[in-house]
Amino acid sequence: MALHLRGTLLPAGAVGELWILGDRITFERPSVEAETVADGGFLLPGLVDVHTHPGAAPQDQERWDPDAFAEQITAHRDAGTTALRFPGLLGEIPDALRDAPDMPRMITAGRWLAWAGLSKNADFHTITDDLVTAAVAEAKAHDGWCKLMGDWDYEADPVPYDILRAVTDAVHAEGGRVAAHCQSAQGVLNAARAGVDSIEHGMGMPEECVELMAGHGAAYVPTLTPFARRAPQVKDNPRGRLWREGHRIMIRRVREAHDAGVTVLAGTDSAPFGNVATEVEHLIAAGLPADVAVGAASWVARDFLGLPGLVEGGLADVTVYDADPRLEPGVLRHPRRIVLRGRVLR
Numbered sequence: 001m002a003l004h005l006r007g008t009l010l011p012a013g014a015v016g017e018l019w020i021l022g023d024r025i026t027f028e029r030p031s032v033e034a035e036t037v038a039d040g041g042f043l044l045p046g047l048v049d050v051h052t053h054p055g056a057a058p059q060d061q062e063r064w065d066p067d068a069f070a071e072q073i074t075a076h077r078d079a080g081t082t083a084l085r086f087p088g089l090l091g092e093i094p095d096a097l098r099d100a101p102d103m104p105r106m107i108t109a110g111r112w113l114a115w116a117g118l119s120k121n122a123d124f125h126t127i128t129d130d131l132v133t134a135a136v137a138e139a140k141a142h143d144g145w146c147k148l149m150g151d152w153d154y155e156a157d158p159v160p161y162d163i164l165r166a167v168t169d170a171v172h173a174e175g176g177r178v179a180a181h182c183q184s185a186q187g188v189l190n191a192a193r194a195g196v197d198s199i200e201h202g203m204g205m206p207e208e209c210v211e212l213m214a215g216h217g218a219a220y221v222p223t224l225t226p227f228a229r230r231a232p233q234v235k236d237n238p239r240g241r242l243w244r245e246g247h248r249i250m251i252r253r254v255r256e257a258h259d260a261g262v263t264v265l266a267g268t269d270s271a272p273f274g275n276v277a278t279e280v281e282h283l284i285a286a287g288l289p290a291d292v293a294v295g296a297a298s299w300v301a302r303d304f305l306g307l308p309g310l311v312e313g314g315l316a317d318v319t320v321y322d323a324d325p326r327l328e329p330g331v332l333r334h335p336r337r338i339v340l341r342g343r344v345l346r
Contacts, residue, residue, distance in 0.1 A: 051267025
């Protein structure tokens with residue numbers, strides 16, 4: 001049996017109807033019987049969190065726990081988040097979960113890769129002298145993505161530009177993409193010049209990086225949610241003041257990046273899982289138009305990850321809301337209906 005949904009289709013904003021056959025969307029009425037599962041409301045391509053790291057053991061945040069992973073991606077799903085990108089995981093996704101018809105679509109970049117020249121005080125990094133070979137291997141093994149640490153400690157030098165450029169060129173030559181963690185001014189600048197595909201966080205981002213990112217087609221994933229939550233707890237010392245200034249710079253660069261044509265995407269980075277609606281609100285507070293911020297967690301993010309939205313032949317991930325999230329972003333926390341992989345979950 002097919003599924004039938006009627007309502008205001010986003011981002012177009014026109015009232016329409018669609019049908020779901022298996023895991024695909026069609027706008028042509030099928031010949032088979034169809035069950036109407038949504039009549040009215042606002043139909044949104046399923047939400048996306050493009051930067052989340054589930055799977056850490058509750059009592060040991062640097063140990064992989066498949067049970068915690070399953071619980072945390074379920075929290076994402078129950079909030080209407082139907083696709084997830086993991087720019088760094090502590091372990092491998094169990095096949096049973098990756099293939100489960102009631103679990104979000106998953107795109108992983110494998111483990112965090114850290115050049116041996118960076119400081120080594122984070123056990124969850126994979127330390128390597130040959131960042132190029134490691135990055136290509138991770139991208140081939142993990143959905144076409146790899147995750148680099150462009151920098152780490154505030155006191156340590158970032159990965160040099162020539163190494164980042166060699167990594168990016170090699171991964172691109174294999175058809176892959178590069179996500180780069182960057183928090184220092186020089187770290188962000190090196191990554192932007194090297195042409196990575198997404199810059200994660202971007203604390204301390206120099207203004208010139210915005211045009212570089214626009215020129216390379218790089219996306220910006222500021223992950224404002226954990227920074228905003230932590231801000232009141234930051235100590236008034238040199239590192240704390242540097243952190244606060246980095247947070248302020250991130251907020252400024254969000255609107256500047258959008259205005260320059262850079263794709264800004266929504267990622268939450270940490271617990272609570274299933275909280276991408278909060279990131280959307282932070283993006284709006286940073287100056288993004290509400291429709292752009294919602295798209296950053298839905299149709300724009302899906303397009304960036306190669307996941308078709310509400311188009312003919314698109315993937316059958318749809319969330320339905322009682323109000324227009326472009327006008328009332330808080331409604332993203334309360335999906336009336338969740339359809340994932342063609343199955344009604346709520």
